[in-house]
Amino acid sequence: LAVTGDPRDDVLSRGTPSERTERARAAIFSALGLGQTASRIVLFAPTWRDGELDPGLPSAAHWRQIDEYLQSSESLLVLRPHPHSLGDYRSGADSSDRIMLLDSSMLTDVTPILPAVDVLVTDYSSIAFDYSLTGGPILFLAPDEETYTESRGLYEPYREFSGAREVRSWPALLDQLERLDTDGRWATEVRRHTADLATRHFAFHDGRNTERVYSEILRRLKAPQ
Template sequence: MGKGKNLLMTEVLKHVTFGQPDMRTWIFSSVDNCHYNYNSRYLFEYVKEKVKEVTPYFVINDERLRKELSDRYGEDYFIETNTAAGIKKVLSAGVWFTSAGLPVYGTKLKKDRLIINLWHGVPLKKIALMDPNLNKWSRLYFKKIFSENYSCIVTTSQSLVPVMARSFCVPEKKIKIWGQPRNDRIFAHTDRAAYLEKIYGKLPEYDTSVLYAPTFRDYGPTRLFPFSDYDKAALEEFLEKNKMLLFIRTHIKEKSAANAYLTERVRYLGEEMAEDVTGVLGIFDQLITDYSSIYIDYLLTGKPLIFLPYDKEKYLEGRGMNFNYDEVTPGPKPETMGEFLGEIKAFKDGKDAWEKERKRVNEILNQVTHPCCEEICSHVLNAAREMEKRGHRRDKER
């Protein structure tokens, strides 16, 4: 079902679905209601295991994925909103969480319920209504269907409150510094060898792993290893000598572009292997990126960063940034292959000239530096109880 049809059905059904929404039924959703990822996934999994007074559901409209998840976690947890019955089920719930969009589309949906936007990262780049590429009609749709429906929007630090408020055109009081549920996994131990072996089988001997995660460009393909002196054989020799593995993670649309760079020690780690890599960032010893906000999550590990902003002027001109790029990217920016390998080797050898800068930026962007799922649930449960009481009072007054 398309968003337009879903909106029309929701507008009709919300008027024929009577009764106070159940504040102990929580709905979770993510991108286009077809993905099991981002903050919604991690909070859902926490609620399912830890918050026994709540019944959680996750909206998955992709039938194949819904069956796969039902087989893994139990069929009672995964629902659809492609039918009137599915939409009614969502409308009967008193709490909704999303990382992008909504579980159903409509206007004035937050009446008698809580709709919490967990979002899916720190807005280093301009997002939502601040995106200069958004046209007038898209802005109007976004405000009516999304911004006006959110009870609150979650972020990670005080410095981001005005940014998020402007991005969603909501009062600053609606922005809550509660952290990102997906980052709870960063603070938990993941067995690196077991995780990687499950994906790749036997790997060459290594003691250091590096993740290379460039961002997606709207205007053209991403240049991997953007050095005029790039040498595939030299990189492989360097990695072998230093017992390192390097994992490339591009946008799913650019998967084939990585093939030319793959070797025994340069592997591809795509979405089909790890849909949301944030939860396992802790297994990597270094991160290489350009403009992706993944590095802000990685700051929580305290480990080194390398940046390759080879097209900075063009990228910033097209999308824009909420911060001065150079002031919030605490890591070297090598321009040649030699410099690049030198920085990786220096970090491996413990020669870290950027540690203080990483701490400074982390304090600006990551105010929540501990697991946050429990606290988020506590906030929402308290708000749900208050809303429930108000509903009961209204019923008595009728």
């Protein structure tokens, strides 16, 4: 077994941080059909629930609370649900000019735009591992942790994955988003957990995973059979 790193993640390590962010912001605003703004970008990327209604789907009241937070913080909430769950989230996107759907027809792979994301919100998705390479804060919304763990299983114990800071509701998550801005010590702890995810799950951070995969393929093709 060769440890090479995932070629898909090379884009998260190539160039300087400012270059990666500039490329990613241009890509995400282009995909959304918007002119570039200084707005903070919050990406919500929940896991596919096998056709069941996503328990993290905000209620009408929660959408209003989310919009209030986005307006006051000058943020955008970009929604990246599974393609089969898009319809569940349209009411949110229709309710606010700061809530945007980013489906796979608009952008096939979200990995290249992750450096533009200021905060990632997810539940159990492996996107947290990819995003950890950016060093940005990750918040976890997991209203169905017990049910999901029993039916699907996890990559690792959930408290290790989430840093034991997961919440179960959108009001609690909005409190955490505000806390990132007001509690510097807590924000540092959240970013420290991001760094821990990257350290534990990635052997390489040099943007040369594709090169290693290619070299390994050539080595094996040349090896005696």
